[in-house]
Amino acid sequence: MNDEIDHGPESDMGSAAADALPREWMPEAAPPDGHPTWDSRTARIMVAVEPEWARLRLGARERAASWLSEMGSWLRPAAALAAAAVALLFLVVEPPASAAPILTTDDMALSLIVSDGDPVALWAALGVPADPVLALLTFEDHGAMAAPASPTTPSEEGIR
Amino acid sequence: MAGGEDSDETLARRVQTGDRQALERLVRRYIRPVHAVVASFLADTTQVEDAAQDTFLRALRAIDRYDPRRPFAPWLYQIARNVARNHIAAHAVRSTDPLPMEGPEAREPAPDLAAERAEIRERVEKQLGRLPEQRRTAFRLVDVDGMAAEEAGRIMGLSPGTVRAHVHHARRQLRDALAEYAAVTKDHGG
Numbered sequence: 001m002n003d004e005i006d007h008g009p010e011s012d013m014g015s016a017a018a019d020a021l022p023r024e025w026m027p028e029a030a031p032p033d034g035h036p037t038w039d040s041r042t043a044r045i046m047v048a049v050e051p052e053w054a055r056l057r058l059g060a061r062e063r064a065a066s067w068l069s070e071m072g073s074w075l076r077p078a079a080a081l082a083a084a085a086v087a088l089l090f091l092v093v094e095p096p097a098s099a100a101p102i103l104t105t106d107d108m109a110l111s112l113i114v115s116d117g118d119p120v121a122l123w124a125a126l127g128v129p130a131d132p133v134l135a136l137l138t139f140e141d142h143g144a145m146a147a148p149a150s151p152t153t154p155s156e157e158g159i160r
Numbered sequence: 161m162a163g164g165e166d167s168d169e170t171l172a173r174r175v176q177t178g179d180r181q182a183l184e185r186l187v188r189r190y191i192r193p194v195h196a197v198v199a200s201f202l203a204d205t206t207q208v209e210d211a212a213q214d215t216f217l218r219a220l221r222a223i224d225r226y227d228p229r230r231p232f233a234p235w236l237y238q239i240a241r242n243v244a245r246n247h248i249a250a251h252a253v254r255s256t257d258p259l260p261m262e263g264p265e266a267r268e269p270a271p272d273l274a275a276e277r278a279e280i281r282e283r284v285e286k287q288l289g290r291l292p293e294q295r296r297t298a299f300r301l302v303d304v305d306g307m308a309a310e311e312a313g314r315i316m317g318l319s320p321g322t323v324r325a326h327v328h329h330a331r332r333q334l335r336d337a338l339a340e341y342a343a344v345t346k347d348h349g350g
Contacts, residue, residue, distance in 0.1 A: 019328065019331050019332075020303060020331060021284070021303070021331060021334055021335065021338075024277050024280075024281075025277070025280050025281060025284050025338070026281070026284065026303065026304050027199070027281060027284065027285055027288070027300075027304055029304050029305050029306065030192055030195050030196055030199070030305050031192075032306075033192060038188070038191050038192060041191055041195075041209075041212070042184065042187050042188045042191055044213070045187050045191065045212070045213050045216050046183075046184055046187060048213050048216075048217065049183070049187075049216060049217050049220050052217055052220055052221060053180065053183070053220065056220065056221070056223075056224075057178055060178065
């Protein structure tokens with residue numbers, strides 16, 4: 001068995017042969033790498049660890065399953081809570097009111113009738129306090145843009 | 161380890177994920193060094209076999225706690241040491257066995273050289289048991305099992321220089337303890 005051990009140049013036995021003890025004094029060396037005895041010992045160890053291997057794999061699967069179920073039990077109430085929060089948000093928060101009314105040509109015409117041709121009254125009817133001169137100018141500009149086909153604005157008609 | 165082969169750490173990581181083949185490859189790769197390590201603690205062959213098997217079993221149990229960023233060999237070596245120590249505690253403690261105090265001159269000359277060599281080996285085994293742990297393991301790996309200092313150092317987590325120093329001190333210590341046998345062996349032509 002001892003003869004199978006290669007004490008070649010990479011071994012420290014060779015580099016310090018004078019220092020080394022006589023080989024026959026040494027305890028019996030293990031068989032070298034690749035010896036069939038290592039195959040049989042490996043096989044024996046694999047058989048011996050098999051129950052432990054199975055137990056570990058089973059334990060890992062159980063841990064994974066319990067982790068998922070724990071996550072599920074935590075996620076369900078969390079999801080319900082989130083849904084309730086979103087619903088509450090819709091109930092409590094109203095959409096912001098627009099700062100100023102958007103005027104259309106039709107609105108303008110109807111308001112004009114109501115205001116009896118008075119631009120200040122017209123703007124007042126729309127909730128906008130207006131200077132009489134500026135109100136008139138604004139109204140004329142708007143009328144000119146909104147109805148280019150009609151060259152006569154109500155204010156012009158009034159002037160005539 | 162040949163080029164292109166998976167590293168120990170890669171294999172250990174695969175064992176952690178449930179790869180049985182990786183486990184077998186690690187066992188195959190380390191069975192000889194593990195045997196050598198536990199043999200540096202235990203004299204009995206059966207105990208060595210049991211301890212080697214136990215080492216892999218415990219390594220498997222602890223594999224989830226192994227950090228693959230750290231070298232695998234010293235981690236396994238520590239387990240092997242602990243297992244061997246436990247075996248020593250559980251069985252007869254070799255290092256505390258009393259050595260026969262009489263020298264070679266006080267005993268009958270050995271009728272047979274082989275018998276005498278066997279006796280010397282037994283004495284070497286006992287002296288080995290008295291060496292400090294790392295010195296003993298380094299001696300076992302390098303001088304007995306013919307491992308290179310670099311490989312022994314990789315397994316023990318030491319530099320090759322430290323391993324060589326351990327081996328050197330072990331040789332000197334053993335030589336000093338067995339000086340009288342050296343003379344006898346010379347007389348017998350051994």
